Amino acid sequence: MIQINDVSIVYDHTIIAINHLTTTIHAPVTAIIGENGSGKSTLLTSIVGLHPMAGSILVDGIEVKKENLHTIRKRVGYLFQNPDHQLFMNTVYEDIAFGLVSQGMDQDVVKEKVEAMACQLHIDDLLARNCAKLSGGQKSLVALAGVLVMEPDILLLDEPTAFLDPKARRRIINILKSLPQSIILATHDLDMAYDLVDEVILIHKGMLITKGDKQMLTNKDILESNGLELPLRFQ
Numbered sequence: 001m002i003q004i005n006d007v008s009i010v011y012d013h014t015i016i017a018i019n020h021l022t023t024t025i026h027a028p029v030t031a032i033i034g035e036n037g038s039g040k041s042t043l044l045t046s047i048v049g050l051h052p053m054a055g056s057i058l059v060d061g062i063e064v065k066k067e068n069l070h071t072i073r074k075r076v077g078y079l080f081q082n083p084d085h086q087l088f089m090n091t092v093y094e095d096i097a098f099g100l101v102s103q104g105m106d107q108d109v110v111k112e113k114v115e116a117m118a119c120q121l122h123i124d125d126l127l128a129r130n131c132a133k134l135s136g137g138q139k140s141l142v143a144l145a146g147v148l149v150m151e152p153d154i155l156l157l158d159e160p161t162a163f164l165d166p167k168a169r170r171r172i173i174n175i176l177k178s179l180p181q182s183i184i185l186a187t188h189d190l191d192m193a194y195d196l197v198d199e200v201i202l203i204h205k206g207m208l209i210t211k212g213d214k215q216m217l218t219n220k221d222i223l224e225s226n227g228l229e230l231p232l233r234f235q
């Protein structure tokens with residue numbers, strides 16, 4: 001469970017990205033939705049302690065603050081909106097393996113886990129490739145593999161389908177459906193949200209507008225008044 005208590009986050013002393021936001025996230029799969037610039041990414045990154053903030057966030061009762069970040073980041077896997085911020089090793093294999101290797105896991109076990117994850121995401125043919133030279137969609141899948149292979153208790157995924165073609169997008173949705181972990185998705189892919197989530201948190205200009213079940217995604221008025229459109233299937 002994630003408790004967000006009166007959190008405000010300001011960039012450059014002027015841009016209020018999150019504005020006195022209070023909510024609790026405890027559903028198995030939750031979507032944070034909102035138009036561009038509404039604060040979705042800032043909210044997700046604040047859960048793993050990437051911003052100074054006013055207010056407090058607790059992850060399963062542990063407060064997000066410097067001395068707890070090691071514990072929190074072990075428990076929470078975070079997928080950046082931009083895969084270039086996630087990939088920094090030379091090869092795809094090294095990148096997916098990075099977290100496991102830094103935990104000191106045995107090389108053979110690492111190899112087994114990395115290969116199994118790569119097969120599941122259909123990127124096993126990329127393992128020897130240089131990350132920098134992949135397409136946007138391929139990079140997204142590699143970054144996701146690096147997060148999933150760690151088997152964290154909670155997954156924070158920022159726009160996981162943004163760069164994917166329809167086939168890879170469908171595959172990812174099915175994989176996410178099958179995962180046992182709690183998932184929090186920041187997304188403007190409301191069709192994906194409709195397929196996956198139990199709960200929806202709508203934010204606008206850094207403020208909580210409303211929280212509800214996925215029927216919210218069929219409510220044209222509330223979506224449109226916050227800069228969003230109905231999922232394609234309801235248009």
Ligand SMILES: Nc1ncnc2c1ncn2[C@@H]1O[C@H](COP(=O)(O)OP(=O)(O)O)[C@@H](O)[C@H]1O
Pocket residue numbers: 011012015016017034035036037038039040041042043
């Ligand atoms: N590193 C940054 N420096 C300054 N402003 C930022 C930075 N990151 C985001 N912002 C601003 O904060 C607000 C929220 O951004 P963001 O959390 O990325 O929204 P979303 O993910 O919903 O598109 C926007 O106004 C954005 O321009």
Ligand SMILES: [Mg+2]
Pocket residue numbers: 040041042081158186
């Ligand atoms: Mg974002």
